[in-house]
Amino acid sequence: VNDQELWELIRRGDAVAFDGFYRENAPRVQAFLRQFLASSQAAEDVTQEIFTRLWQRPNGFMAERGTLRAYLLGIARKRAAEWWRKEGPPSPEAMGDPGVASAENASLFNDALSRLRPEQRMLLWLREVEGQSYSELAQILNVPVGTVRSRLFAAREQLRRLWLSQKSSRQEEP
């Protein structure tokens, strides 16, 4: 079934269809949220809340505006922002998982990524991992397509600089 047909099934309360939708997409949403919330537990809770609400009140998706996954990731982005509004502004310590970030085996890339601004990390993740198109990103982030392009460049360049800086500082260590 295509997105529109799947959405209609969900709207009609088809539990089998929704379960398939959930199993396919919940891991992706959870991994996405894990990058922006302060803990894995928070990412799991928010993911659960998103799917529970969607099952109870399936509305808002319009196939002509983008894919169902883009719609879902847009919801996840908003819920992550709401979570931080309730929690307070993110601190650099909270954004990364300190336990993971400081572990001996943590990669330099992970460290660099955790230092990126949350919105930049979100954008790169959606593009590189989720493969969202420019127009889908524009829909998810609620910005013009041209802005997506320039922000992607800025995020990519910032991450590159952070990564190189991590590498050089590691090399300088005795």
Next chain:
Amino acid sequence: MKCEEAAEFVSALCEGELIPPHAAEHIGECGRCHALLNQYVQIGAELRRMASVEMPQAVTAGVWRRKPWSFSTIWRKGWETMRIPKLVFATLVLATLALGSGLVLKRVRAQSGGPIIMLTLTPEGGRAMPCAISLTGSKLNLCRGVQMIKSAFLEYDVQALATESGRVQLGVRSALVRSTNGRFTEV
């Protein structure tokens, strides 16, 4: 064209886009831009590698069927009431009153005889929360909020129950709960 000007087009190449001919020519001849392109490609690959490691193999089945979490079903305490002298509301007053349920009233502001009171509540270990309550209408006489404290959620309701001569009667209730594997338990 300078490398700094070409950098955005290098990024666009990573996106699978076509770029202007003059930018393409520069990037084709410039070792520095080539290196940049390789680094951008590496970033994408590394992100996908990381995601492959972090992506949960499975999620808890059927959690979406659960009833919505409602604090109203797990209030640790019922309504507690207290009376605040209206005198306190005459001017901006700094006061500290324990409301119970782990909430402390830090600040009260209202005009004498005015229809609105402004409260500032501070839960133990949490941050201050503003709360506006109408003393005249039944629809706006409730202030409700939620705050995350450490890894638990605190939700509170404060309601103006009655105004008497010189006093306002407030109802307060709150719950502090933690989520574990999709189940909510009181802290």
